Amino acid sequence: MVRQATRSVILLLVGGAILKTTVSGNYVRYVKEGMWPLLYLAGGAMVAIAVLGIAGLFRKTAHQGHDHEGHDHDGHEHEHGGRFDAAWLLMVPMLAVLLLAPPALGGFSANRTGSALGTAPANADYPPLPAGDPVRLSVLDYASRSVFDGGRTLSDRTVKLSGFVMTGPDNRMYLARMRITCCAADARPVKIGLSGALPDGLAPDSWIEVVGRYDPRTDVDEVSAEKVPYLTVATATPIPAPKKAYES
Amino acid sequence: MQTETAPRAAAPPRAKKRWSVRSVEVLAVLLVAAIAARGLLAGAMGTPRLQSWSTVFISIVIQAMPFVALGTLLSAAIAVFVPPAFFTRALPKNKMLAVPAAGIAGGILPGCECASVPVAGALVRRGVTPGAALAFLLSAPAINPVVMVSTYVAFPGQPSMVFARFGASLGAAVLMGWLWLRVGRDDWLRQPKHHDHAGKGKVMAFVAAARHDMTQAGGYLAIGAFAAATLNVTVPPSWLRAVADNPVLAVLALAVLAVVLSICSEADAFVAASLTQFSLTARLVFLVVGPMVDLKLFAMQVGAFGRRFALRFAPTTFVIAVLVAVGTGALLW
Numbered sequence: 001m002v003r004q005a006t007r008s009v010i011l012l013l014v015g016g017a018i019l020k021t022t023v024s025g026n027y028v029r030y031v032k033e034g035m036w037p038l039l040y041l042a043g044g045a046m047v048a049i050a051v052l053g054i055a056g057l058f059r060k061t062a063h064q065g066h067d068h069e070g071h072d073h074d075g076h077e078h079e080h081g082g083r084f085d086a087a088w089l090l091m092v093p094m095l096a097v098l099l100l101a102p103p104a105l106g107g108f109s110a111n112r113t114g115s116a117l118g119t120a121p122a123n124a125d126y127p128p129l130p131a132g133d134p135v136r137l138s139v140l141d142y143a144s145r146s147v148f149d150g151g152r153t154l155s156d157r158t159v160k161l162s163g164f165v166m167t168g169p170d171n172r173m174y175l176a177r178m179r180i181t182c183c184a185a186d187a188r189p190v191k192i193g194l195s196g197a198l199p200d201g202l203a204p205d206s207w208i209e210v211v212g213r214y215d216p217r218t219d220v221d222e223v224s225a226e227k228v229p230y231l232t233v234a235t236a237t238p239i240p241a242p243k244k245a246y247e248s
Numbered sequence: 249m250q251t252e253t254a255p256r257a258a259a260p261p262r263a264k265k266r267w268s269v270r271s272v273e274v275l276a277v278l279l280v281a282a283i284a285a286r287g288l289l290a291g292a293m294g295t296p297r298l299q300s301w302s303t304v305f306i307s308i309v310i311q312a313m314p315f316v317a318l319g320t321l322l323s324a325a326i327a328v329f330v331p332p333a334f335f336t337r338a339l340p341k342n343k344m345l346a347v348p349a350a351g352i353a354g355g356i357l358p359g360c361e362c363a364s365v366p367v368a369g370a371l372v373r374r375g376v377t378p379g380a381a382l383a384f385l386l387s388a389p390a391i392n393p394v395v396m397v398s399t400y401v402a403f404p405g406q407p408s409m410v411f412a413r414f415g416a417s418l419g420a421a422v423l424m425g426w427l428w429l430r431v432g433r434d435d436w437l438r439q440p441k442h443h444d445h446a447g448k449g450k451v452m453a454f455v456a457a458a459r460h461d462m463t464q465a466g467g468y469l470a471i472g473a474f475a476a477a478t479l480n481v482t483v484p485p486s487w488l489r490a491v492a493d494n495p496v497l498a499v500l501a502l503a504v505l506a507v508v509l510s511i512c513s514e515a516d517a518f519v520a521a522s523l524t525q526f527s528l529t530a531r532l533v534f535l536v537v538g539p540m541v542d543l544k545l546f547a548m549q550v551g552a553f554g555r556r557f558a559l560r561f562a563p564t565t566f567v568i569a570v571l572v573a574v575g576t577g578a579l580l581w
Contacts, residue, residue, distance in 0.1 A: 004456070006271040007463045013279075014466065018313060030307035035314070042314035045321060046462060052455045086467025086551055091278065093309040093470055099286045100293055102303045108296035112484065181518035184307035185480060186511055205296075225525065 007087055008053040014090055015046025017097040028244050029104040031183045104245035105187050106205040107166035110176045114224015116188030117143055126153050134158040134211045139177035139190050140247050146214060146229035154214035161192070161231070162209040162239060165202045169222060173198055175210060175231070180246045187246065193219050196233040210236045301481045308473035309466075312362040312512060312544070316465050319363025323370035324457035328450055335376045343377050347425035350380035351418055354387030361389035361513055361545050362469060366461045369552040378437055383425030386565065389513040389539040390417035399535065402517035408580055409532065413517075416536045416576040420569045427564070438554030468551040472544020476510040483508075492525035502530045503570050506538035513539035529577030536573040541566045 021027045022039040031039075096102070117140075126149040129135050137145075137159050145154050163177040166189075173194045178187040195215055202208065215230035282289070293302055339346040350371075357364065368385035372378055389395070391414050403409040491497040502523070511519055516538045520531040541562050549558040 003271050004459070006275055007459050009272060009275055010463055011459055014313075018310065021310070027310065029303060030310045035311070038314035039310070042317040045317045049455055049458050049462065052451070053459050056452050056455060085464075086471065086547075087463035089467040089470040090463055091275075093306050093473065095279075095282050096302050096306055097310075099282060100290055100302060102293065102299045102306065105300055105303055106296070108300045109481075112481075182512060182514065183311035185304050185311070185476065185509070186519045 004053065005057055008050045008057070010087055010090055010094075011046045011053070012050035013098075014094045015043045015050060017094045018043035019047065021097050021101070025243055026101055028246070029102070029184070032180060032246075032248055033244065103241070105178050105184050106164050106245075107176070109187060110164075110166050110174075110178060110189035110191065111168070112223070113188050115143075115191045115221045115226045115228055116179050116224075117147055117190060117226050128153055129157055129159075134160040136160045138247050139163045139175065139192060140179065142231065143190050143192055143229050146216075147218065147227045151214045151216055151229075158211060158213055158234070159231070160209065160211045162207065162242070163192075164205050164207050164241070164245075166191070167204050172219075173202065174228070175208070177247045178245065180248055184246075190247070191221065191228050193217070193228055193230040194233050194236075195230055197235070198233055199236055202236070202238075207239050207241045208236045209239045210234075297481055301477050304480045305473050305477035308476055308510065308544070309470060312469055312473075313466070315362040315512070316366075316469060317462060320366045320458055320461035320465055322363070323366040323461055324454050326367065326370040327373060327457050328454045330374070332374050335371060335374050339376065339380055343379060343429055344426065346377055346380040347383045347429065348422045350376070351383040351387040351421045351425060354384040354421065355391040355393070355418070357388045357392055361539050361542070362465065362548065364388040365545065365548045365552050366465050369461075372437070372553075377429075378432060378434070379425040379429040382428050382561070383421045386421035386424055386540045387418055390421065390536065395513050395517070395539070398514055399517040402521040406528065409528065409535075412532050412576050412580050413535050416532060416569075416573045417539070419576070420536060420540065420565070420572040423568050423572065424565055427568070435556075436554075436560060437557045464551050465548055468547040469544050471547040472510050472542070475543040475547075476508065479508045492523075492530075495527060495530070498526050498530040499533050499570065499574060502526055502534040503537045503566065506534045507542050507566070509538070510542040510544045511538060527577075528581050529574060532577050533570055533573040537566060537569045540569050
């Protein structure tokens with residue numbers, strides 16, 4: 001049985017955990033970046049309800065002579081008397097957020113999930129790349145241009161991409177980036193096969209920035225049967241994992 | 249210690265008070281233990297599978313929490329500030345007509361299924377006939393404007409998917425409402441017996457109701473997220489491909505996948521769109537079943553209406569939703 005004071009404290013902690021992960025920016029490991037106003041609203045509402053509830057308890061204690069209000073609350077809370085109460089379980093994700101703050105999804109999930117290029121519109125128009133040498137592209141943009149547009153806009157350019165290293169089931173090296181549409185539960189990778197000069201000892205899940213050129217080869221993803229494009233690497237530089245790990 | 253608490257325990261109201269202090273103490277011990285064991289915990293979660301599990305688990309909870317919070321605030325506001333007679337007056341007197349009216353009304357509330365469970369609970373408490381409240385419960389997350397727009401965006405080549413989803417979801421919700429009117433029994437439904445807040449200050453009554461619903465719905469959400477995250481990191485997605493080619497298996501597989509993945513209705517269209525191996529009908533089934541039956545929703549329905557209700561309601565909804573969606577698909581494509 002969970003009583004009102006405990007419910008208030010649990011709410012305070014959950015609201016606090018949501019606010020903390022939003023303020024620190026870690027929330028982008030779990031949900032889309034644009035969620036922050038909703039997260040502030042939700043965390044703020046929970047903290048407000050908790051604080052009002054705790055204040056109410058103090059007021060009640062102060063007026064112990066007028067017991068009727070206390071009885072009202074007790075009646076309310078007795079509704080689940082003696083039964084298992086799910087409120088306690090809310091502590092589990094809250095503690096995981098506060099104490100573990102697990103990192104964004106990486107190679108483990110990318111290996112289990114098929115490349116997600118299928119969601120890109122098949123009849124999209126691919127304008128010429130912007131100026132720059134090398135030109136910075138997202139993993140998704142590179143993959144879409146090479147798979148859906150046959151690399152037409154890529155062929156004579158040098159590109160720069162960043163993502164994490166993953167080893168496929170065939171022991172081949174891929175550069176991958178997870179995409180999320182809603183939250184990390186639906187995250188799916190975009191994978192690019194790497195050919196050319198790769199430095200030795202690239203650890204899976206480490207982040208690199210690669211500069212290279214279009215490679216017309218494609219593979220078929222074993223999981224989703226979607227095409228996986230290739231990139232010929234000229235240079236690969238280790239970089240720290242970015243705060244915003246997902247592309248959307 | 250003993251001498252201080254003993255006289256308190258003697259007086260009945262004080263005895264209850266003492267209980268509340270104890271459960272806060274349990275909470276405090278739990279927190280201190282968790283913080284102390286932080287290093288151990290982080291070590292145990294070090295494998296990629298467990299890290300992915302916890303990331304997915306947290307992400308489902310964080311994604312849903314704003315909708316749970318707003319849904320429970322709305323439901324608490326309905327419970328405290330809207331006069332009980334309002335809903336019975338607003339809906340048609342005839343119960344058969346009240347069901348489709350409530351189903352269509354569900355299309356106005358822009359929220360996901362996490363928000364609609366507490367709101368439907370509040371409607372039942374306010375005397376709305378359960379058949380109508382259940383039609384609302386099923387239609388609100390499935391046909392609201394946000395979901396319709398995201399479906400349109402996710403299926404750029406197939407605007408028919410938007411109409412198919414709207415029609416099939418509303419149809420299944422209304423059928424379930426009517427079915428409840430015919431065969432439903434009130435004793436299957438644990439009426440959420442909220443205290444009548446009339447005597448209390450409105451604000452404190454609102455706070456008490458919101459606090460109760462938020463922790464309750466949030467706790468059940470955590471159970472569903474636990475299950476969905478576990479399946480996410482254990483079931484090989486490659487199994488899906490094997491069944492995509494068989495039309496019957498494809499429909500059943502996507503129906504079951506919708507239940508286990510428990511993706512919120514505002515996002516499921518994008519996932520459905522990415523399941524390119526599957527037929528449009530199978531993906532429609534995914535979109536109709538998902539917002540009505542899934543693991544976290546089932547857990548939240550248990551919390552709101554009781555196990556006796558959820559064990560009957562969820563499987564029936566599953567069958568009706570699959571049949572209506574397959575029928576719609578057969579008509580359209």
